[in-house]
Amino acid sequence: MSFGARSRAVFATLGTLGLSLAAAVTPASAAGGTLTTPTQLFNGYRNCSTDANRPVYLPAGNNVVVEGIPGTTDTTGSSVVGVRYQAWPVTDPSQAETVTRDRATPGSEATSLLPDDMLADGQTYAWRAQTVAGGTASDWSAPCYVTIDDTRPAGVPTISSPNYPPDRWNQGGDPVTFTLNANGDDDVTGFQYSWTQPVPVIVLADFDDHGIPQPRDPYADPAHFTRVDAPGGSATIDLVPPYGGGPVTLWVRSLDRALNPSETTSYRFYVSPTPPTITPADPSPGFGETTTLTLRPDTGLQSKSPVVSYSVHTFGGPDGDKNFDVAAAVDGTATTELTLDGIAGEHVQVTSRSANGWVSDPASWGVDYDTTPTVASDVYPENGSGGGAGRPAVFTFTPKAQGVVSYTYSFNAEPEITVAAGADGIASIDWTPDSDRPYDLQVYATTRSGIQLAVYDYSFTVD
Structure with missing residues (x-):
């Protein structure tokens, strides 16, 4: 404790x-x-x-x-x-x-x-x-x-489940029924359990500004504690795992009246995967486009308890990861719109939540694309050589993404320069080298909404 x-x-x-x-x-x-x-x-x-x-x-x-x-x-x-x-x-x-x-x-x-x-x-x-x-x-x-009471319970509890046996894969969707048994050890008055290991310490109280304890009754938390039906007896509980598939372990220990814990034991079982499906309206959307994702529940889960919502996690966007929930229709399906603003692509993970609290495995969907500009020169070819010191050249920047309004570039890590793009998203610059040597041109585009797209490296040699 x-x-x-x-x-x-x-x-x-x-x-x-x-x-x-x-x-x-x-x-x-x-x-x-x-x-x-x-x-x-x-x-x-x-x-x-x-x-x-x-x-x-x-x-x-x-x-x-x-x-x-x-x-x-x-x-x-x-x-x-x-x-x-x-x-x-x-x-x-x-x-x-x-x-x-x-x-x-x-x-x-x-x-x-x-x-x-x-x-x-x-x-x-x-x-x-x-x-x-x-x-x-x-x-x-x-x-x-x-x-x-300084004496801990002598033995560990036994654990069994009638609907999720430990020796085979089980269809997920129903809460797991566990029977916890103290096996006659009348020092035991309850059990503590957790889906994580080690089992968390028992917090006895909170405190106000005057140091007055606000005692907690651990057994007021049925997600982690239950009393026995009689000292040394048993308890039956229904729990929903924190995730919906694969090997799952419940950790359990007995408690006496002083909340002294026994050694911890465990029950390991297996749940078949139950991810939803994600179907985009456009299977290969590009940067700046908005696509509709249709979410459908695993049929096994839907038959156990209707799916009522989905948790959507997106990553790859310029503002970092995002999380939001989408309500499901009566048949368990849902739709959500996704605007693709990640500079290298967009990826999504989705889990479903059933009416009884069951959370599915995550389903994944994503698309990768290229938002670097195309760079071309009339004198200095990429990965080649040409021109010479003092020989001017034109470099043209062409977008691969929508909504480009400017380009920012730098030769050999010199201070960056930004130029506006035309209505077609294309820009050209004039540049003259001061010596014969290798050069590295770095350039990226910026969109109308202020998103800086991926950087392109264009290398060449002046000789």
């Missing part, structure tokens, strides 16, 4: 302030007012239980964190108080020990640790808190009850 990032800050504070263990303490001074009993009591970032018959089960491997909000009637905001925590085994109250947080702010949680040397596995303890300051103390709070 993990107490999260907040707990690390809490422990650091405690280390700075220090803890004192004694039967009697010298409390901090307070500006004035009447001290009030601490409220908002928590242990291990879980709610305090004042019912001796229903203690909170906690591991003590990392100590037991206790906390409460000290109070005073002083409204000036200048009071500095302390909090005294007293704990004892319920079987022997005479063995009480006291821990004091010497300085605390009224209205905010004051955190301390129960004495580690008194906490024994399997034993139940009571603890209480009072506000202290200037030699005075508030009334004690009602006792909170904690049972220490």
Whole structure:
């Protein structure tokens, strides 16, 4: 388990302030007012239980964190108080020990640790808190009850599935039914499971601005936790894998009342591919064109649960990757328009989502094209030689893409120059070399919408 990032800050504070263990303490001074009993009591970032018959089960491997909000009637905001925590085994109250947080702010949680040397596995303890300051103390709070559980479940759960057996390929589309069994280990009260490994740590609480824990009940998340039907018993769950095809693994571990986990076990099964189909209206569209894509569901998925939407991921465009959803018709089909503005092509991945939450494998479609300009010279042929130093030449740039309005060029990495294109997208430049040597001309076109197209390298030698 993990107490999260907040707990690390809490422990650091405690280390700075220090803890004192004694039967009697010298409390901090307070500006004035009447001290009030601490409220908002928590242990291990879980709610305090004042019912001796229903203690909170906690591991003590990392100590037991206790906390409460000290109070005073002083409204000036200048009071500095302390909090005294007293704990004892319920079987022997005479063995009480006291821990004091010497300085605390009224209205905010004051955190301390129960004495580690008194906490024994399997034993139940009571603890209480009072506000202290200037030699005075508030009334004690009602006792909170904690049972220490440092023993993890001994065995791993067994896992079975009636509709996705592990030894063959299965048609996807239905949620996977799993039966998780603790096999009679009555220390087990629930299970945690995940499609990823390692299984995530259990987050016990969130915290507000005053450090007050907002405890989380892990079992409120049925996508990752479930309780057993009885201690040591079993649970049946229905889950949808995060992806729709290939080998799939569920990782599972048992939990006891203190949320101590067992070792992790796994269940691996196989799902046949279920991608949708993507059909473009034009099978080979070019740059700047808009084409309509028709999306159709896998028939097996559609028969299990109707496809209600598609998630479309496009990549290769000038503004980076894009993601959007498209609603499906009653028959599971959908259409979407795609404008091809990637300078080297456009590619799409599409997954379908069924009414029951099943997500298919991705289907892919794409087209590649060339948006570099065509470069020609009357004197200096590409990959050849000619002319000579001081001999002028004309270079002509012709577009392969629609909507070109200018060209930007550079000889041998000199500063770039931009020239306008004519109405037909063609431009010409006059150039005269200053010496006999190899040259590299780099040129790219820019469209009316401001997209810089692919660069073309034109090499030649002046001799």
